[in-house]
Amino acid sequence: MRKIGLLVAGVAALGMALGQANVIKIATQSPLSGPQAALGEQIKLGAELAVEEAKAKFKALGFDLVLVPYDDQANPDVGVANANRIINDPDILGVVGHLNSGVAIPSSEVYARVNLVMVSPANTNPRVTDRRLPNVNRICGRDDVQGPVGAEYAFNNLKVKNVFIIHDKTAYGQGLAEEFRKRLEAMGGRAVAFVGTEETSNFVPIINQIRGARPVPELIYFGGIYSQIGPFVKQLRERGLKTRLMGGDGLDSSEFVRLAGAQNAAGTFYTTVAGPVSAFPKARAVAQRFKQRYGKDMEGFGIYAYDSAQVILTALEAAIKANGGRKPTREQVSQEVRKVKLEGLTGTIEFDDKGDNKKAKYFVMQVASTGNWADNKLIRVIEMAAPGSR
Amino acid sequence: MLEQILALLPQVIFDGFILGFVYAMVALGYTMVYGVLELINFAHSEIFMIGAVVGVEVFRYLAPHVDSGFLLLLLALVLGGAVAGVTAILVERFAYRPLRKRGTTNRLVPLITAIGVSFILQDLVRLVEGLWHNEFFLRMRTVEDLEGSVELFGGAIFAQTKSFILMGVSILMLLGLTYLVNRTKLGVAIRAVAQDLSTASLMGIDPDRIISRTFLIGGSLGGVAGVLFALQYTTITPYVGFLPGLKAFTAAVLGGIGNIPGAMLGGLVLGQLENFFGTYLPILTNGNFGTEYKDVVAFLILILILLLRPQGLLGQVVKEKV
Numbered sequence: 001m002r003k004i005g006l007l008v009a010g011v012a013a014l015g016m017a018l019g020q021a022n023v024i025k026i027a028t029q030s031p032l033s034g035p036q037a038a039l040g041e042q043i044k045l046g047a048e049l050a051v052e053e054a055k056a057k058f059k060a061l062g063f064d065l066v067l068v069p070y071d072d073q074a075n076p077d078v079g080v081a082n083a084n085r086i087i088n089d090p091d092i093l094g095v096v097g098h099l100n101s102g103v104a105i106p107s108s109e110v111y112a113r114v115n116l117v118m119v120s121p122a123n124t125n126p127r128v129t130d131r132r133l134p135n136v137n138r139i140c141g142r143d144d145v146q147g148p149v150g151a152e153y154a155f156n157n158l159k160v161k162n163v164f165i166i167h168d169k170t171a172y173g174q175g176l177a178e179e180f181r182k183r184l185e186a187m188g189g190r191a192v193a194f195v196g197t198e199e200t201s202n203f204v205p206i207i208n209q210i211r212g213a214r215p216v217p218e219l220i221y222f223g224g225i226y227s228q229i230g231p232f233v234k235q236l237r238e239r240g241l242k243t244r245l246m247g248g249d250g251l252d253s254s255e256f257v258r259l260a261g262a263q264n265a266a267g268t269f270y271t272t273v274a275g276p277v278s279a280f281p282k283a284r285a286v287a288q289r290f291k292q293r294y295g296k297d298m299e300g301f302g303i304y305a306y307d308s309a310q311v312i313l314t315a316l317e318a319a320i321k322a323n324g325g326r327k328p329t330r331e332q333v334s335q336e337v338r339k340v341k342l343e344g345l346t347g348t349i350e351f352d353d354k355g356d357n358k359k360a361k362y363f364v365m366q367v368a369s370t371g372n373w374a375d376n377k378l379i380r381v382i383e384m385a386a387p388g389s390r
Numbered sequence: 391m392l393e394q395i396l397a398l399l400p401q402v403i404f405d406g407f408i409l410g411f412v413y414a415m416v417a418l419g420y421t422m423v424y425g426v427l428e429l430i431n432f433a434h435s436e437i438f439m440i441g442a443v444v445g446v447e448v449f450r451y452l453a454p455h456v457d458s459g460f461l462l463l464l465l466a467l468v469l470g471g472a473v474a475g476v477t478a479i480l481v482e483r484f485a486y487r488p489l490r491k492r493g494t495t496n497r498l499v500p501l502i503t504a505i506g507v508s509f510i511l512q513d514l515v516r517l518v519e520g521l522w523h524n525e526f527f528l529r530m531r532t533v534e535d536l537e538g539s540v541e542l543f544g545g546a547i548f549a550q551t552k553s554f555i556l557m558g559v560s561i562l563m564l565l566g567l568t569y570l571v572n573r574t575k576l577g578v579a580i581r582a583v584a585q586d587l588s589t590a591s592l593m594g595i596d597p598d599r600i601i602s603r604t605f606l607i608g609g610s611l612g613g614v615a616g617v618l619f620a621l622q623y624t625t626i627t628p629y630v631g632f633l634p635g636l637k638a639f640t641a642a643v644l645g646g647i648g649n650i651p652g653a654m655l656g657g658l659v660l661g662q663l664e665n666f667f668g669t670y671l672p673i674l675t676n677g678n679f680g681t682e683y684k685d686v687v688a689f690l691i692l693i694l695i696l697l698l699r700p701q702g703l704l705g706q707v708v709k710e711k712v
Contacts, residue, residue: 194680195681197682201623204408205684208398208405234625238539239539239548258527258529
């Protein structure tokens with residue numbers, strides 16, 4: 001399957017490699033198949049909606065706007081292979097992606113070779129922008145703020161001192177869990193354990209550890225993705241453990257409730273960098289169009305992908321104007337993106353010298369007991385600049 | 391520390407049995423096929439996965455129509471075992487038998503074929519489930535009857551109805567298989583083919599039929615194990631068979647490949663080892679080695695056991711056939 005998919009994409013890319021004068025393409029890269037497809041699809045569809053709505057405007061400027069989705073399968077190797085294909089298509093002037101920091105980091109180095117701009121709706125690992133690549137930007141927050149935001153909420157508001165920390169051993173999950181632990185311990189809390197696991201089905205050994213852990217943990221923090229946390233919390237609750245659970249934006253998907261079961265998932269706290277539709281009054285109309293067009297609800301990453309695409313489109317428009325109505329180069333678009341100041345659905349978007357959003361938003365959420373992801377309770381919104389931002 | 395270990399021990403041993411019985415049932419499929427064909431049938435982990443997927447689908451579609459959770463599970467076990475068994479026969483018929491008929495003497499050829507079949511089955515299931523439900527993660531539906539829980543020995547062991555069912559069904563299947571192999575005509579025929587295929591055929595046994603039956607039995611056991619696995623651990627993907635399959639294969643080697651009681655023992659030992667170290671490693675090493683090293687330690691111990699007994703726990707040293 002995978003191989004055939006790659007082959008088809010390869011042949012398609014080959015066909016497009018020639019380049020047309022009046023076609024501008026925007027690529028998305030996110031997992032469209034496999035375990036994390038639910039989140040990846042939001043990124044693709046959010047960007048697609050923005051591009052479709054801008055088609056008429058670009059037609060008036062003399063360009064056909066096209067969105068080309070790529071499936072990175074949440075796999076760094078596939079992401080890099082796609083990135084090479086993307087830079088070989090001269091019509092692609094911007095990339096919206098990725099979902100996973102572990103994929104975004106190596107792929108963005110490929111884009112950097114030709115100065116192709118990437119605007120990320122979802123990558124939270126600090127290293128994504130800390131490498132100071134001129135073409136890499138993100139509109140969402142960072143793990144070195146997200147983790148501490150979670151830790152502070154747990155310590156100050158939930159009055160939790162002893163936390164059992166689990167992570168999935170990826171750049172994202174482990175990084176987030178470490179940031180959480182650092183802040184927790186700095187405030188005087190304690191990590192009862194710090195456990196990594198790649199397990200996807202049998203969480204019994206970890207659950208037994210939690211049962212036997214002394215001092216008794218008052219909270220479990222899981223830095224990982226819903227595909228792991230869902231079955232974990234199901235087994236945890238089935239085994240009668242009622243310890244509260246907190247996670248990061250990796251569990252911000254309705255798939256979490258499906259895998260865990262509504263009653264097991266209810267009450268789970270999570271921090272996210274991509275708030276729900278309810279947190280953004282301006283997103284309501286777009287979310288309705290999204291639902292009409294694709295038959296599913298727009299979730300956090302869909303909104304952020306929509307805004308990421310808006311950033312690229314705004315920069316494109318400016319670059320076309322600056323270029324006297326002719327098709328701009330990738331370099332020009334990349335430079336324009338850093339100059340963008342946009343009132344998006346998610347608020348003001350403006351980049352600092354590293355490519356981080358000057359004021360990113362962080363959300364503390366709690367999973368509702370209704371089983372409907374849109375009902376989740378927004379506990380607080382925190383606006384914060386990236387550490388060391390100028 | 392010791393206190394902490396002892397307090398959890400009954401629970402850990404109980405959970406180790408759950409995992410161990412799953413491995414044991416899957417290991418039987420490896421060991422039986424190895425017994426008759428001297429083939430490591432790596433596609434067996436996918437037979438296990440198919441059983442699990444069928445179990446999920448039976449629960450998804452029949453749960454609204456069947457009131458009793460136990461009846462539902464029985465249906466799932468029967469169907470899961472049947473589909474998995476038939477798939478195993480088909481794999482043998484279309485992948486391994488043609489190779490045998492061509493007189494391939496290189497043992498690596500069927501082995502590579504098995505690996506290929508394994509990939510095909512994984513992606514086939516992924517394709518089917520993708521088109522059918524657009525799901526990658528299949529979730530076993532929760533049925534209340536099977537979820538009840540009890541605390542035994544004053545809270546030392548937390549156990550669920552489904553855990554007891556898993557152990558009960560496994561023990562029944564293992565006893566049934568032992569009876570079948572030792573006391574029935576088919577069992578005699580299987581053992582005869584395992585001992586010497588060409589001589590067995592001179593004695594009026596149709597080896598192809600017996601091999602086919604062996605695949606059916608091994609496949610059904612794997613399928614039943616898959617359904618029970620899905621019931622216990624609830625989330626299933628098309629790739630879920632790989633690790634349990636690999637470990638069950640290890641269990642079969644540990645017990646002495648080709649040896650049926652050995653596979654059962656090997657499965658139980660491996661399940662215990664894995665669960666024991668999964669739980670206790672961080673405690674024993676003061677947090678320096680986490681749960682993720684459970685397989686490393688479990689397999690280190692296996693290497694030690696095999697160094698001392700290369701033929702496996704219950705295996706016998708056999709002279710090469712002449």
